[in-house]
Amino acid sequence: MSHPALAQAFIDDRPRAQWHDKALWFVREKRDRMATSVPEWEELRQRASEIKQHTMSLLPDYLEMFERNAKARGVQVHWATDGPEHNRIVHEILQKHQVKKLVKSKSMLTEECHLNPFLEKHGIEVVDTDLGEWIVQLRDEPPSHIVLPAIHLKKEDVGETFHQHIGTEKGASDPKYLTEAARNTLRQRFCAADAGLTGVNFAIAETGGFVVCTNEGNADLGVSLPKLHIASMGIEKLIPRASDLAVFLRLLARSATGQPITTYSSHFHGPREGCELHIVLLDNGRSEILKSPEFRRSLSCIRCGACMNTCPVYRRSGGHSYESTVPGPIGSILTPLKDPAAHSSLPFACTLCGSCTDVCPVKIDLHHQLFAMRAFLDRKKLLGMSKKLSMKFVSGLLSSQWVFSSAGKAARTALRWLPRFAVYNPLNPWGKQRDLPDAPKDSFRAQYAEHQKDKKSRPSSGTGGQS
């Protein structure tokens, strides 16, 4: 389905759409308060943007440096071209260790690769341990937001899900009761796990280490007991130096949730004694994006989700309307880049308001990329015939002053004389909830000509005088 149809369905439940909008706006406001509290906020954004662009310009070198330093720390490094290869590598490592139960901390990368169904097909139990991610896993739904995976759900929905899956009381919706129940169940899963898998927020080229940011401490819990830790990361997650973390960790949580810092910023620099640490580096189309001067900067994304929280369209259409692992403005660039035919409506799920660009902590020119993405779709002949033909027609009409003026006059006359039911028909989506402007008898150009004629006939009040 296309975005407009899914958005319409979301908005059909108006109170819920309004609640969703307010919930995310609340996060945006928290972010604003946090950003205000850092006097050098704009300098940090600038610095982060430059570090990321620098890193991307030398990505192959930094990746090799990272691999070298990680290996020196005893980390086993794997390279995956696409999702299936990533999943195969993870599965082989798990098989080698005879893993039956895997706990995962939040990783949008494994969502991108559809790792869970792949491993489950091979008889491995996978438990997502981030609370929001676990809720959507129980419901067999994809996350609707990259930082707040269950933001589309109300506490009553969570109560019902828990009642069905972990036997909480029917109708219970007290957040404290529900999180306590989740905690008890998840603790058992942590203790029983044979391996832990995490994502990566920042990988540091000069040290070969990486950082995982969570609010629930579930990454630490998941990898501290089992002897095997696998970390899956996109190749764009790299930063050159450990000191660069001072820029990114300050921006990430403030932008994402309006916290000064994530509760846990866990650093991993090599396996524990007697344990194994594997890193799977995934390309999956990223090096193609790197080649494109138009869209390269989208790789700077640190997945904070601020562009979703601020996007007036995302807030009112919900994450699932994007049918994409990463929804919202950044998703509307990354997803059509990978599969333009399947996601051609996403770059148009945007008013080009530019709020995403201004909120982005790494200053990705998101709305300009969304603008460019539309022309990219046109070049791939994916705009759809009606849009293309109507734009061809209007462009032709606007290429002549006479045709333009005549068409304008005809439209105004029609609007002035046609009965209301003829104007507000089902083929006029503008008129479903909106009136059209009153059509004036004379255009500006006609009124202006008249005005200038009047002025000439009254030379005393000629051009340049005060009126």
Place this chain on the structure above:
Amino acid sequence: MKVALFIPCYVDQFYPQVGMATVKILEHFGVDHTFPAAQTCCGQPMANSGCMPEAKPLALRFVEIFKKYQYIVAPSGSCVSMVRNHYSTFFDKDDVEANDVRRRTYELSEFLTNVLKVDKLDGKFAHTVGIHQSCHGLRELRLGPSSEVMAQRPEMLTDLLSGLEGISFSKLQRPDECCGFGGTFAVAEEAVSCMMGDDRINDHLNAGTEVLTAGDMSCLMHLEGIIKRQKHPIRVMHFAEILAESIT
């Protein structure tokens, strides 16, 4: 000083009073003006739809028509942004004529503030005015501070209006959220567009807005369409109309 009026196509056809208000303001400040009648549209609807080959002839045409003028002024932030920020796609980066036209094209409040150096307007407008910050004026032309960016900037539209006697401004919950017009978005994403418009209007109703104004008639066309349909007691005026009505 001679100003060439750049009147957006839909303003020419549907909101002539906004163009005439612009004329009145320029005359008030003794500025000579002309309307190059060959102009039609800057090409933004095509460019925003991704149809660059269809937008290009209009951009070439625009530069050809306006290249001989010292100042080009439009009562629209969105159309000015198209010329200033997106025309680079259609011309060689060293094209002197195109670059000159891009540089000399001003949005009206920007022209009044930065070129004419108007800091206070004499006039009276005793109403509670709600300002809708049109996104392209705000975030493309930087005519004011956007709530996302932690930087101080002058607020051109508000500053111009605030000189009027008796005027007060309504205080919004969300001072610069998009209205949901977005060109073809208004039709292609009708449901989201109208919900966004509704939310803006409710913010203004709760804040006591009597007169809703903006720098772009396109946002106001969308918002007024909803206001009229729902019969809300809000009058909609482009800021040029407020200034033209108020100046003495």
